[in-house]
Amino acid sequence: MTSSPAAPDPAPHAVGARGDLFDPLCPTRRLLDRIGTKWTSMVVKVLAEADPAEVRFAELRRRMPGVSQKMLSATLQSLARDGLVARRVEPTVPPRVHYRLTPLGLSLDAPLAAVRAWAEQHMPEIDRANRAADESAADRNDEQ
Amino acid sequence: MTSSPAAPDPAPHAVGARGDLFDPLCPTRRLLDRIGTKWTSMVVKVLAEADPAEVRFAELRRRMPGVSQKMLSATLQSLARDGLVARRVEPTVPPRVHYRLTPLGLSLDAPLAAVRAWAEQHMPEIDRANRAADESAADRNDEQ
DNA sequence: CCGAATCCTGAGGGATACTG
């Protein structure tokens, strides 16, 4: 991905004059850079489905097996920076930090749900296609 | 990305009891690994909107400023492997190779369109959030 | 309990040159 933390945007010039959806500023490209990042979409999904909308860091982590604290932390920062999640700190000791989706973040869940639906419905076909491709490759190896 | 060329799928086991969307085999994760890849979604979009559904390699390349032949080639291979695009070779000399979306690939354009729509509609808000975050950061630097 | 800082690797992806 291109963005995430530390992307100074080295090119302050006008990139493409017109609505060139194909320059690095293409909104779709930029959004995909975000949600394509490993844990982002998962956080959005988990928070979108969380019943008390607010979830603590540790709880969030428990609901996402496999995520490291570093990446969860980084992902949440990124999302907060983008205005997709909100942070609330309880000034207790030790501090309790809660996260929830903002309305903007919640609205992102809709297109993401579409993607999820497509994935669950069609990934088997993709797997079949892959197996077929592998077989053809094997065949070409078997050829005399 | 996890997949692409050379992904032996080391785990032939049952995909987690049930809808464990959180193991590496999560369909959504795998799909995002694909469409999150830099040029994939662009190819799908371009091919979905192409009027003669079939487009030659060079033409495709012209419609996607910035893509290198290497990456376009790799992307098309990947998509073909996944059964999302079909390749047709005209046995002339020099050879002409045409690409088009399969029905599966075409169906993927729907959820992608949803993502595109969201992006164009909401990226400005994200940009605003980012600027706001930057300002707060600057403020914290200005503090005495 | 929450998160920042550092180290290290593996893979994505650009530029260029070569083959059929």
Place this chain on the structure above:
DNA sequence: CAGTATCCCTCAGGATTCGG
């Protein structure tokens, strides 16, 4: 024209450690 091979650099992201 289409595709492959090589070089190289950047960066996601995992493990670990330190701080408040």
